[in-house]
Amino acid sequence: MKDHVKVIGILWIIYGVLFLGLALLAMLVFYGVATIPNVEDVEPGLLRLIGIFVSSFLGLIALPQIIGGLGLLGNREWARILMLVLSFISLPNVPFGTFLGVYTMVILFNRETIRLFHEGTTAPPAAPQK
Numbered sequence: 703m704k705d706h707v708k709v710i711g712i713l714w715i716i717y718g719v720l721f722l723g724l725a726l727l728a729m730l731v732f733y734g735v736a737t738i739p740n741v742e743d744v745e746p747g748l749l750r751l752i753g754i755f756v757s758s759f760l761g762l763i764a765l766p767q768i769i770g771g772l773g774l775l776g777n778r779e780w781a782r783i784l785m786l787v788l789s790f791i792s793l794p795n796v797p798f799g800t801f802l803g804v805y806t807m808v809i810l811f812n813r814e815t816i817r818l819f820h821e822g823t824t825a826p827p828a829a830p831q832k
Contacts, residue, residue, distance in 0.1 A: 703818055706809045711774030713802055714785060717792075718767030725760035729753050779819045782810050 732753025736746035770788060773781025789806035792799035809815055 703809065703812060703814045707774055707777070707815060707818070710785070710802075710806050710809055711771045711781075714767050714771035714774065714788070714806070717798065717802060718764040718771060721760050721764035721767065725757040725764065728760060729757040732756065777819055782815075782819050786810055 732749050735744075736749035736753070766784060767788060770781050770784040774785060785806055789803035789810075792803040794800075795803075
């Protein structure tokens with residue numbers, strides 16, 4: 703199961719980086735269209751504002767995915783919970799979000815995986831006193 707958790711972490715990091723790329727692309731497209739001369743139908747300032755909003759939204763989606771993926775690579779319990787929430791949210795993103803969400807839920811709800819994450823959070827046993 704440890705290998706599956708690593709794969710999930712890497713896949714979520716890649717998925718988050720793709721969302722960051724989409725955010726950059728959206729910004730470039732909206733700013734590029736706003737600089738076309740003689741565009742009289744749409745105000746360039748409005749296009750820039752839409753570009754900022756869309757790219758910020760996509761960036762805000764990407765950051766928890768990357769942070770959670772890095773946390774999974776470190777076997778952090780908070781990352782397991784975060785990635786379960788994100789996997790539920792990503793289900794409507796057909797086909798990649800659906801695949802990644804289902805794969806994440808199947809692996810992270812497994813009892814062996816839960817035990818793996820709880821091993822790292824338990825305190826070491828106290829030394830016997832003399």
